[in-house]
Amino acid sequence: MKSFEQGKQIIKNTIQFLPNGPGVYKMLDDKKVIIYVGKAKNLPNRINSYISSSYLPIRTERMISNTKNLEFISTQNEAEALLLEANLIKKNQPRYNILLKDDKSFPYIQLTKSHKFPQLTKFRGKQNKNDIFFGPFASSGAAGWAIKTLQKVFLLRVCDDSIFHNRKRPCILYQIKRCSAPCTNEISEEDYNKLVMDSISFLNGKSALIQKKLSKEMEVESKKFNYEKAATIRDRIKALTQIQSSQQINKNNFNNADLIVLFQKNNITCIEVFFYRSKQNWGNQAFFPKHDKDDDIDDIFYSFLIQFYENKIPPEEIILSEKIKDLALIKAALEKKYNKKINIKTAQNNNETLSIKLAIKNAQLALDKKLLENKNNDHFLSLINKEFDLGFNPTLIEVYDNSHIQGLNAVGSFVVFGKNGFIKRKYRKFNIAKTNINPGDDYGMLKEVLSRRFAKIKSNNDDEIPDLIIIDGGKGHYNVARKILDELGYFNLNMIAIAKSERRNQGDETFYHNKKEIKINNNVLLFFLQRLRDEAHRFAIFSHRAKRKNTFTQSALDNIEGIGKTRKKMLLNHFGSVKLIESASIEDMKKINGISDFVASKIYNFFNKNNLVSKK
Template identity: 45%
Template structure:
C-alpha cells in the first residue's frame, strides 16, 4: 500500500481544511477487466482501511475516477462492494471496472459529505448523480464602498466586503427585470465609480426617472441614504413599510400642491406594485427559503427549485440531473442538494416534497458551510404545502417538456445517421469554423452537440499561432485546428474510452474545406470519424438551400421544411456565433495592447507612468536613455531595460 501525501497534485485545493486530520491511500490492483479483478482490488484496500469517516474514490485501470462516495465508517461501507450479489447491476458494472481506490479520511461525516460534493464537481464521475447545470446564479449587488452606494447585477464570487448580495435569482432575465424596477422605485445609481466622478450633468437615467443623479448633487447624502435604507428593507421582504412611506409622501406632496413631486412618488408606487404583482409564487411570512420538488418518468428526473427571499419569489428553475438510472429518488435529491449548495449560500430554511434518510447529516453539513442554522422541512399542510404542490406541478410539466424535446431530438439524430450513413446515432457532434479579418486576429472555434443539446462546457477556441499558417488561408487554419485537436486526443485518449472522440465532424465550408479536412484526418491516421461539409446555397442559405458535401464527391440537399435541415442550420449558426464572438474578443483585446506589454519587467504601473510622461508608446520607443530616466517612477535600471529592449546593441 502506498500512502499519498496530503499535498498530492490530484487532491483538490478545497480539501485543505481537512489537512489536520486526514490520510490518503492509493492501492493498485490487477488490470484484468472483469468483476473478480475489481473485487480483488477493493479487498486489497480493505486490509488497511480504518473505521473512520471519509471519502473514497473508485478508479479504473487508466486512473480515471468512476465513483466518489462518503461513509461514516469507511471499512463498513467499502466492504459492501465486495458482496457483489447484493449490488444492483449499475454498481456491479462499476466494480468490474475498478482497479484502484483512493481514500481520504475526515474528522466527521459532515466533512466527508462536503468533500464528496467537491470531488464530484471536480471529477464528474460516470457513476455519480451529477448536477448538469452548475453555472453560477445572478445576484443583485448593493455596494457600500462609496458615499453613494451603487446597485448592480452580479455573477460569480462574492468577495466584496462592504456590500450586500441579494439572491440567487433564477435567471439573468429575472434579475434584470427586478433591477430595472428597483431603479425606478429607489432611484439608486448603477454607474461605475469612474463614470460617477467625471459627470458634469445628469445622464439619461436621471431624465427617465431611474436615478436621483447624486453625481451632480441633485440629491444629498442623507436623502440618498434614506433611499438605500428603503431598498434594503424592500429586498429584505419589508415592502409593506416602504409602500406606506411612499403613499404618505405622495399624499403630503399633493396637499402642498407639489404635483410634480407627487407624480414621482406615484411612479415609484407603480414600480413597487409591479414587483409585487410579478410574484407568481406567494410566500409571505416564509422569509428566506428554497423549495425543491422532484418528478421522475422514463428514467429521467426533473427537480424544480423556487428561490424565496424575504417572502418574495425571485424565480424558479428546473434541473435535470444526469446518471440517475436505477438510483432511488431520495438519493438523487440528496446528492443534488449537496452539489447545488457547493457554490450557493444555503438559506435558513429548505422545503422538500419528500423526507430524506440523511436529513440530519445534510443539515449539519449545510450549517457548517453557511455559518448559520439551516433547517430542512417537508411541509404537510397549510400555505407551505401548497407551495410544495406548486413546485411539484412545475417539476412534472418541465419533465414532460423535456421528454417531448428528447423524443424529437432522438428522431432528428436517427434521421441524421440515416442521411449521412453513420454507423449509429451520434452521441457527440463537433462543428468547426474559423474567423478573421484580412488574416488578423485569426481564431478557430469548435462547438459540441449531442442528444441532450449543446454541450457548452465542451466548446473550444484555438488561437491560430503557427508561423507556417499564412494569414487568411482558411484551409491552413483548419489544418492547424484539427491537428491540434486530434493530436491531443491521440495523446490523452488513444483507446477512445473517455467519450471525447466525435461521432461526426461538421465543417462550415464546401468541397475545398472538406478535401482539406479529409487530407488532415488521413495524415493523422484518423479514418473512422465521418466528416460532412456544410455549404450555403445559391442564395447564401436564406432559402434553406444548403448543400451537404460528403467525401467522394457526393452532395446532399434537404427539403426546405426538413426538421433535420433546421437542426443542422442551428449547429452551423452556433459554431459561427462562437467563432465570431471569440474573434471579436481577441480583436478588442488587441486594440488595447501596447508595445510596452512585451518589455520584460514593465507592469501596469510602470507602463502607465511611461505613457503619462511621454504620451504614446511610440514616443517611449524613440526616447533617449536620459529622457527615460527622468520619467516619474522609473528607476535608472528600469530605464536601461526599456532602452535596451527597443535599441538592441545600441
C-alpha cells in the same frame, strides 16, 4: 467476469490499509481516471460491503470490474466527508456517480457599498464582505429585469466606476427617470444614500413600508405645488407596485427558503428549485441529474442536495417534497460549511403542502418538455442518417467554426450536440497561434484546430470521439478537414461541410459529404442543421469577443514596473483612459489617493521618455 474478480481483489487488498473512521474513497480505472467517489462513516466497513455482499446491482459490478486502484482520504467526521465527497464529484464528474449536470452559479443583485455612491449591478461568483448581495435569482434574465425595475423605483446608478468618474453631464437614464445622476451631482450623497437604504429595505421584504413612505412624500410635494417632483414619485410608486405584482409578494410566500421537489418519469428525473427571499418569489430552475435507472429516488435527491449546495449559500429553510435519508447529516454538513443555522424539512402545513404540489406540477411540465425535446432530437438525428446515408443515427456531433477580424484575435471553436441537445460543458475554444498562420487564413485556422483537437484525443483518449463532425464552410474547408482527419487516422469519421450562399436566408445552403454536393429539400432537417451551424457561429463570436475584450483591457500601464492591478484601476477610474493618463501632469496624478510623488514621476517619465530624449 475475470475483471470483476480482479476488481474485488484490488478492493480486498486495500482494506487492510484503511483507517477506522470517516472518510472519502475514490475508485480509479486503468488510465487513473476517477470513476466513482463515495463517503463513509467507517471506511473499512463501507469498502468491505463491495466484496462481502451476496448481491450487487449490475452497475456496481461494472464499476468494480473497471476499478484498478482505490485511494482514500481520512476526515475528522462524517459531515466533513460528505462535503469533500460533493466537492470531488463536482470537480471530477465520475462516471458511476449520480451527477448534477449543467450546474452553474446563480446571479445575484449587488450593491457596491464600498463606493460612496453605490452601484446596482448583476453579480456572479465569490462574494466579498464589503458589498451587499441579494439572491439568488433563477436566471440572468430575472436578475436583469429586477435591476431595471429597481432603477425605476430607487433611481440608483448602474454604470461602472470608470464611466461614473468621467461623466460631464447626465446620461439618458437621468432624462428618462431611471437614475438620479450622482455622477454630476444632481443629487447629494445624503439623499442618494437614503435611496440606497430604501432599496435595501425593499429587497429585505419591507415593500409596504417603502410604498407608504413614498405616498407621504408625494402628498407633501403636491401640497407644496411641486407637481413635477410629485409626478416622479408617483411613477416610482407605480414601478414598485409592478415589481410587487410580478415578484408575487404576498403573505403566503416563504420568508427565506428554497423549495425543492422531485418528479420522475421514464427513468428521467427532474428536480425543480424555487427561490424565495424576503417573501419574494425570485424564480425557479429545473435540473435533470444524470443517474442510472437502478438508482432510487432517495439516493438521487440526497446526491442532488449536497452537490447543489456545495457552491451555493443555502437559505435558513429548505423545504423538500420527499423525506430522504441522512437529512441530519446534510444539515450538519451545510451548517458547518456556511456557519449558519439551516432547517431542512418536508411540508408541515397547508401553505407548504399547496406550494409543494404546485412546484411538482411545474417539475412535471419541465420533464414533459425535456422528453419531447429528446424525442425530437432522436428524429433529427435519424433524418441526418437518412439524408447523408451514414448507416447509423449519430449520437455525438461536433460543429466547428472560426472567428476573427482581419486575422486579429483569431479563435477557433466547436460546440457539441447529443441526444439530449447541446452539451455546453463540452464546448471548447482554441486561441490560434499568430506565428504559424497568415492573418485571415481560414483553412490554416481550421487545420490547426482540428489537428490540436484530434491529436489530443488520439494521444490521451481523454474525450469521447464524435461520430459526426460538421464544418461551417465550403468545399475547400471540407477538403482541408478531410485531409487532416485522414492524416491522424480518422478515415471513417463522417464529416459534413455547410456552405452559405448569397440566398442563405432562403435556405439555399450547399452541403458536402463524401465528395458529393448535396441540396436538402427537407425543411425540418435544413432548419435543424442551420441551428447547429448558428450555435457554433454564436459560440465562436462570443469566444472571439471575449479575447478581443481581454486585449483591450491590456494597456501601456502593464509595462510600467510597480503599477499593479489596483493602481491601474485607480488611474483608469480617475482619468478614464490611457490616453488621458499619457497627457496628465505629475501634479494631476498625485491628486489620486495612493499615487505617491515617486510613482507619479515614474508614470510621467514612462509616457514622456521620447520627449525627454529629444529635449536632451
